[in-house]
Amino acid sequence: MAAEGCEEMSGNGELEESSAMDIAEVPPPPPPPPPPPEISEENGSAAVAPEAPVVPDPSSFSMPPAPEDEEGELPADFERLWKAAHDNPQDFTSWTDLLQYCEQESHVTASRRALEAFLIRYPLCYGYWKKFADLERRAGYNDKAEEVCNQGLRAIPLSVDLWIHYINLLLGTLDMNLPESPTRIRSVFEEAVAAAGLDFHSDRLWDLYVEWEKEQGNMKNAATVLDRVLNVPTQLYNTHYEKFKEHLNNHAPKEVLSVEEYEELRALSRQSQKAERAEQAQEEEKERPPGEEEPATPEGTDTEELMQKIRDQVLVRKDKVYQDNEGEVRKRWHFEDAIKRPYFHVKPLDRLQLRAWHSYLDWEIAELNRDSSDPAQDPNQVAAEGSEVTSQPQEKSEDAAVPRSDYRVRILFERCLIACALYEEFWTRYIQYLEPQSVDEARAVYKRACEVHLAYKPNIHMQWATFEERHGELTEARRVLEALEKSMPGLAVVRLRRAALERRAGQLDQSEALLREAVDESKEKPTLHAFYSIKLARLLLKVGRNPSRARRVLQEALEISPDNDKLHLNLLELEVSGDPWASAEAVQECVTRALAAPLAPHTKILLSQRGLQFAEDYSNSIQSVLSVYEAHQKLLNELGGTKRGAENGDEDPEKLSKSDDGSAVAVSEQVPPTMPHVPITTPPPPMMGTDMSSQAGYGAYSSWYQQPQYGGYGYQNTWNYNQSYYPPS
Incomplete structure (x- = not known):
């Protein structure tokens, strides 16, 4: 695959299938300094602003008007x-083919149009933001190049390379x-270190900041x-300490320390120096010739000895910081080493990589819980906090409401x-x-996920709608589902979610309207039309209490x-669930319609059997029961033993199962419950003097009663009351 956001980038010295963790395995504790990463490496990292981590804003993913050019046709x-x-x-x-073609043609307008469209869909491809900025700069539009960088950093503020x-x-x-x-x-x-400076691979950004301040002649800054980065557990944490010591040794302490810190350390060093000199003077006085006075030392003069004492005092303080930071690095080292692809790519990650991220998150959250339960908080506070460089390295911002571990x-x-x-x-876990x-x-994360990165993943959109409904934002929940249905039309589950949302909100008319609209729009697709019709009928029957409209x-x-058996089954169930004294005619009419329809034989038997059961349960006269029974027997004879074959296990017909809410659905035939100690063998022989067809009168019921495991309880075939109730035909 060509140059997929981060790989095989041409023309700008970008990544070439590299990983931000291409370093040797280091045995703790502590790991030795690894080799510095190449300047072209991207870490795909994250960091935190003074109040909260900097996150992308999807609403900002819009490009400013492009400057006009005179390049003619595309x-x-x-x-x-x-x-x-x-x-x-x-x-x-397809996108990378388009981008490569525009780059080969060196056509500014074509490249600009292609990059704008691509980056709206794939904003995490930092390499293409850099290409876009370079394109505008080469064309002479420096302001536009700067705006492109700002757009990219709003989309991916965690990219050290882009900063x-x-x-x-x-x-x-x-x-x-x-x-x-x-x-x-x-x-x-400052914006850069606030956004990406706390990342494990942010060393290049800190180094660039330090070198720039040196070039400006601001040794204190x-x-x-350097003092701030000493608090950040990064990959090259020890090199920062070495650079700090080198910087301190190459300049007078007064040039690199704040006035307050310098005066404090100078006073401490002078006291220490005086104590040492007093002790030394006592020894020298014993050996000095009589009458010779001690040589005078000019007051207010900072000797090299005093300067070295000040440096030593600084390093004593910083060594504790370094040791604490080294412990933080050691704890994270093997997690970081397991991450091989920290940048965005459309290629799937393998299971080991996914497991590595989950393990790292598990550990970091556990650290947060441990710190929250520990009253003695870790002194390692967020070093990137503070909106400007101050002259007091030892001072750091602290936010009691957001602990360090939560930032992490x-x-x-x-x-x-x-x-x-x-x-x-x-996304769901975050x-x-x-x-x-x-x-x-949490809502902002849903917005980023659904509107930018997972636009065609319906599950997380529906989770978002549920989230909004749970927090009382029904309007937003409706908007989310409507947008999903517009972007991915034809998903029945989305339409059902919309109808259910309106029903829960008490808007029954709107819920019915959504289902009726789906019914009307799906007439060209019979299966889908039947599905929506059943859902609408159930809503009208069970919620609207209007069986006539459901019918x-x-x-x-x-x-x-x-020929849709589910429609016939649901219509029959609607009829039998009504008033039994008024439904007899409607039930038989429903059965008659089904028997005349092009349905499978086993479905017809199922419906006829259900009609027979209704007549047995609610009929007022034995003549009507026998009439329905004879019709059922005639059907069995016409279908040529289909039912008997099914009962003997030659087929696996669908049987009618009644759900808790009374709706009829077709389910696969299941083996009746068995006692653990009695194996099922062959069915028992029919009773003497009876016809097998009469045993099929109630089908599944007579078969269930005859299961051999119940013989152990003395029930035998006497449970089959159909055999003794109806005469043989």
């Missing part, structure tokens, strides 16, 4: 490839001689950034939803995690599908 094959992609928008190969690309774009286009330019670059760096869980979910964006199970904390946040619906459906 390339020859553009329309063909464009149509192929839009006719089947889920076919990723670096955006920053490099600004560095190449802004006039750094203007005083506002450095301020803007620093602001973008560079030290502040959210970060991991956001990372997971990049690599596993096409898997409903991870929503289940967020819903107890914030219904709005009319089924009768109209039978005019279109006279």
Whole structure:
């Protein structure tokens, strides 16, 4: 497959089938520093803003008006490839073929149209956002290139590569001689580390930030950034500590520390130095020649010895931070090493990768629960918090309402939803995690999943509708189901969900209207028409308490599908469930209609048998019972032993099963319940002097009563009351 968002990217030095975890297995504790990743690697990572993790906003996935160009007509094959992609928008190969063709033709307008349409459907393909920005920059539209980067970062704010690309774009286009330019670059760096700086693979972003501050001559800011990253468990955590020590040793402490921290450490170092000198002076005084005075030291002078003491004091403090951070890295190392594809791709992930994400999430959530139950919270707070670089490295923002571990869980979910964006199970799990904390946040995740990544997955859309209904948002639940039905027309389950929603809301007229509309629209599809007709009839009968309207619906459906056995069964069940004194004629009429219809023999026997049972249960005269019985016997003779063959096990006919709500459905014949210690052998022989056809009078009932396991209880064939009640025919 060609250049699928992250692989085989041409022209921009993108990824070439690489993984963000291509590092050697490291035995803990602690793991040695792994080799730095290549500059082209994308981590597909997630991070957190000062108040909540930065998440994409689907409503922002719209491109600004494209600048006009004068390139004339589109390339020859553009329309063909464009149509192929839009006719089947889920076919990723069609889109990449279109994008490659536009790139080969070097046509700005065609490329712009193709990229805009593609990125609306696949916004997690960070490589194509970079291609789009480079396209606009080469065409001379720097503002448009910047806007493309912003669009991409709103869609995938967790991409370290895209942040670096955006920053490099600004560095190449802004006039750094203007005083506002450095301020803007620093602001973008802060946005970047807030969004992606807490990721395990965010080292390149932090390094770029530090180096840029050094180039600006802001050694204190560079030290502040290094101090912040010392609190973040990243892949190259130990190299950041080495760089901090190198930075501290290469500059005077006054140049890299805040004024407050410098004065505090300077005072402590002076006291320590004075104590050491006093002790040394006492020893030297014993050996100094009589009359010689101690050499004077100028007041206020910071000697190199004092500077080194200050550095030592700083490192003593930072070493504790480093040790704590190393412990965090060690705990996550094997989870991170198991993730081989942290970026988005349409190719399915194997089971090991899916299991690796689930295991990582399980562990991180368990850490959250452990921290929540532990009154002594981990001092490792979120280092990326704070909207601007300060001159006090030791100060960090703390939000008591959102503990560190909750940030970590959210970060991991956001990372997971990049690599596993096409898997409903991870979206559902994230929503289940967020819903107890914030219904709005859970709703936002549903919106991202259903409107961007899983537009053609009906299950999660219906879960969203259920979520909204459960929280009282009936209007939104209706909108979700209507949008799903519009995008995926013909799904019966969606129409039934809509009708059920209106019924639960007390809108019976609207529920009936939805089902009746489905009945009217499906007349060209008899099976679907019968299905909707049965649903509408049941609603009218059981909820609307209107059997006459329900009967009319089924009768109209039978005019279109006279061979549909389920319609006949449901109409018969409707009749027998009414007033038995007024339904006798309607029941026999229903049976007569079914016997005249092109139905299977076993279905006709089933319906006739049901009519016989109704007559036996509710008829006022023995003559009417015998009349129905004789008609049933005649039917059995006409069908040539079909029923007897079925009873002997030669066929597997469908039998009538009555559900709890009284509706009739066709189900497969099931073996009657058996006693564990009595095996079923062959059926018992018929009673002497009886006709086998008379035993079929009630079919399944007589057969059930004759099962051999009941012989052990002394019941034998005396249960078959049909044999002694009706005379042989």
